[in-house]
Amino acid sequence: MQVTETLNEGLKRAYTITLTAAELEDKVNAKLAEAQPEVEMKGFRKGKVPMALLKKQFGPRVLGEAMQETIDGAMSAHFEESGDKPALQPKVEMQNGEEWKEGDDVTVEMSYEALPEIPDVDLKSVKLERLVAKADDASVDEALGNLAETAQNFEPRKKGSKAKDGDQVVMDFVGRVDGEAFEGGSAEDYPLVLGSNSFIPGFEEQLVGVKAGEEKEVTVTFPEQYQAEHLAGKEAVFTCTVKEVKAPAAAEINDELAQKFGAEDLAALKGQIAERLEAEYAGAARQVMKRGLLDELDKLVSFELPPSLVDAEADQIAHQLWHDENPDVEGHDHDKIEPTDEHRQLAERRVRLGLLLAEIGQKAEVEVSDAEMSQAVMAQARQYPGQERQFFEFVQQNPQMQQQLRAPIFEDKVIDYIAELAQVTEKEVSKGELQKAIEEMEDEA
Template sequence: MQIVETSNEGLKRAYSVTIPASAIAARVEGEVAKIAPQVRMPGFRPGKVPANLVRKLHGPALHQEALQTSIREAIDKVVADHGLRPATQPEVLLADGYDQGKDAELAVSLEVLPVIEAPSTDGLKLEKLIVPVSDAEVEEAVARIAQGQKTFSDAEEGAVARDGDQILIDFVGKLDGVAFDGGTAEDAPLELGAGRFIPGFEEQLVGVKAGDEKTITVTFPEDYPADNLKGQAATFDITVKAVKVPGEFVANDDFAKQLGLESIEQLRGLLRGQLEQENAGLTRTQMKRQLLDTLAAGHDFAVPPSMVEAEFEQIWQQLTQEAAKEEDAEAALKEIEAEKDDYRRIAERRVRLGLLLSEIGQSNGVAITNQEMDMLIRQAAQQYREQDRQRFLDYIRSEPLAAAQLRAPLYEDKVVDFLFDKAEVTEREVTREALQAAIEADENGNPPAVEAEAAPAPKKKAAPKKKAAAEAPVSDEAPAAEAVAEEAPAPKKKAAPKKKPAAATPEGE
């Protein structure tokens, strides 16, 4: 086998590979000898079919298999002999005119991962912003639970309904005077002011009393799930059957026991723990952002264009899907289009940070154990129906890229935790609002796009009610999972099934 490097430019490599015809032929003969004893043919005893007949019968298939195996081995040899760390799967082209009996001429091109010096973890300093949970916050959480457990009793005869009261109603919804499907209900409870029905519905019923009959007009929202009602003006003929007032809430042991707990103090303790966990998550996000900012500021190296492009495509697909859901989808798409270069920069930074974290992890012995990986796979399998779980498990075990995609976030977290342990951390108590502001502020102190994991996206332009770029969880602080795993980008996940439209009642928006 002859291998000649034809290009070495930046992170791109190209090679010319010649696989001798004799090597391919020898592999074919080896396969013929292996399968001949198993071939059955009329007129011959089992295992006695002549090799030339086996070759004539199975030759083309055996040659194709031998060629593919030889190509795979050639690629492995190119990588091994030149000490390459491929960033993506190599591209292989077989020269035109190849036929059985000829040498196989290959053109192999690929991108490699950059050589990165593992940065020193000494001298790393981070500030940890801590939000203590106050008693008042705990009581607010108790009150929120009480709101969901609220009970109502009949109001005094002739009482008029106010915000916070519950009314029991029959209603018939009509479009142009004709009742529409799903727009009728009897004995429907409605808490005024709760905002559970479409805008304008509840407000028009404040002041009614038991026995009242009233017709109201409302307009269904443009994004209402039922297509026949979107943006439509409708009337509802309403009969008020009862007015009920909320019972008085007392935070005591009896209330806690209604929830299956032993005491109100146990409830408060559970809620305090939840709030502390939420604040701890925000604190981790803030610290991770600091860490990644520090790493990014100290390292600027070339990254494989194909990895950047794959990361950008994932970001762009997410953004365009979100923009398409906006009321003014065209304007939202124009907004993100204007910031396309910024999102490409985010993709490049994600890949660079991912490679850097991977290098830090490898050089410091950070690893995911088999037990951790098994637990990760089992947790992921629980998202599927029972009859599909085994197929998922088989897929993960047979597809290295899928397994890498699954393990990458966990590996990233372990490297981040390693760096947290190495850093000199100072703590400062702040309010929750201050912590959130620290997370949302970019390098220049300007508010970024909301991010699910860490921190800033490109600056937003002020615009009324444009959410696509602002609400999409895109950040230049979230390292590309594929890069962290040091694998080629894994296949994109299938989109989740769309939710079924809600029934055509005035409930919800």
Template sequence: MQVTETLNQGLKRGYRFTLPAAELAAEVDRQLAEAQPQIEMKGFRKGKVPMALLKKTYGQRVMGDAMQKSIDDAINAHMAEGNVRPATQPKVEMENGEGWTEGDDVVVNVSYELLPEIPETDLSGVELERLTVEPEESAVTEALENLAKNAQDFEDRAEGEAAQSGDQVTIDFKGMVDGEAFEGGTAEGYPLVLGSGSFIPGFEEQLIGAKAGDEINVNVTFPEDYGAPHLKGKAAVFETKVHAVKSPKAAEIDDELAKRFGAESLEALKTQISDRLGAEYKGAARALVKRALLDRLDELVSFELPESLVEAEAAQIAHQLWHEEHPEEHGHNHGAIEPTEEHKKLAERRVRLGLLLADVGQKAEITVSDQEMTQAVLNQARNFPGQERAFFEFIQQNEAARQQLRAPIFEDKVVDHIVAGAKVTERAVSKEELEKALESLDEI
């Protein structure tokens, strides 16, 4: 196999691989000879079929396999000898493919981009600030009040008192369309919270002001997108009787409330809430530190980027943002989406930081353990209730999916490694200051 360099520009490389016809023929003969002992043909014993007949019968089929193997072996040898690290899968094109006939040399053009050499950079001098927030008593109290509200009960209003939004009314109802009752439109003793939006639009509003004992005809129109086709857009009357009107009553903040949420006592629940808030504040502070670190690395380190990686990343960014701007479009039949200069600039940052973090992680021998991967799979599987087994099997069989789970874990471990060696100062702030810092982060 003869190899000639055709392109050497920046990270781009190109080579012409020429496989002489004689070498290809020798490879065909080798493969046929290897298979000959196992081949049976009419009129010949197993392993005794003449080579000439094998060539006539199987030569064309073996020729394609031999050609592919020779080219693959040559490219792999080229990569190994030069310790080549391509940024993406090399592009392979047969130069004389259309006019090639048996007896001709095979000429293949191979092109790729190299991964860049990452410059050595001392990251120990990076200066970062970590915001710290201690959970305040007021925040714990607010969380307790929200829990009590979510655990609310209802108590009877005074006799003759009218229902308000947020009240619970106990009702019987019978739905009629064109004077006929319809399936699923009847219930007795149904507890309905007014303003919950659990019934057809317009139903709950007509019960505000109702009193126990009232009989009301509720007039509504089923939405055009209603689940039952025979009711879409239909006008309906619900003959409704109100049995009880109850006002919401927040649960008492006491040991009983704590037990409803799995704590032994109110003090234990307060401790759990404080710990949870502390963890949330630390997570938010970590996000700020990570963003500050990435910004600093983007300023500190510069190197040439593979155009193919940047173009692919820009296309992905443009596609993702387009779907965020058009949430009604769930498919991909929307034509080409051209990346803007802003998309390309963001893509360059992502590719640069991704390559830098990968290099730092490799040199620091950072890996993602099996236990960490299992936990990541478990976390993702929760998003597919009832289909967890199918999700596990998908992950096991799909290397790209596994890589998608592994990449953010690896990135976070590398970030933690760099932060651990950087100059980090801490500054105590209020919850409001932390929230404001997070809001400004989202705006960037």
């Protein structure tokens, strides 16, 4: 077999791989000889089928297998000897494929873009700033007030008061379609919060203004895609007897409220809230530091980038931004979105940093554990309630999806590794200053 270089320009590579007819025939004969002892054919004992007959019966299939295995082997040997790592799957084309016939030499053209050599970076020289925000009393009190609202009670309004949006209406109701009550359409002493959108669209709005002791007929139409097929798209009339109208009242902030949320007392609940807030602040501060680290690394390194990776990333950025600006378009059957110079600059940064972080992570032997992958899969599966099992099976059978889940975990672990080596100084800031830093980072993205 002969491998001849035909292009070596920048990161672009091309080679011609020639497999002679004699080499291919030897490979076919060897595979047939290996299989011969197990072959059974009418008129012959097992393992006694003549080679000529085997070649006639199985030759074309084995020829294709031998050709593919030999070319794959030649490619693997080339990458091992050259040290090249292709940026994307190499393009392989058989020359004169339509005209080729058995007995001819096989000539294949292989082309690819090699990944560049990544320069070493002195990570200990990198200087970073980590913002530290503490949960002050005002922030804790604000979060505590929000908790009290979620634990709100409802207190009876004055007799004769009309129900408002946000009020709770306690009622009995009977629903009828075509004059007949239907299963699941009746209840007694049902507490419905107006504006909660927990009932059929249009139902709650018709109860705004009702009073305790009043009877109200509510007419609605079930959605066309309603879960109960026998009701889908049909008009229903609900006879509602209002028993009470109650106004929302925030729960009192005391030990009893704290115990509702699993804390021993109010002081313990405040401590838990402070911990949660500071964990949120730490997460936000980490994002700011990560952005600062990426900015520093981007200044420190410069190397040639594979054009195919930059083009693919620029296309993806342009496509995503277009959908962000056109949220009503859900499909992808629109015209191709052409990347701008700004998209390409951002793509070059992402590709450069992606390759650099991958190199640093590989040298540091950073790995994503099975447990970390399982957590990531479980987190994604929660977005598909009732279909978790199908999602797990989809991920197991889809290497590309596995890589999409693994990549951000790997990147974060590499970022943590670099931060451990870098010169990191801490700066204490207020919640407002941290928020401003986050907003500035998002504006620059």
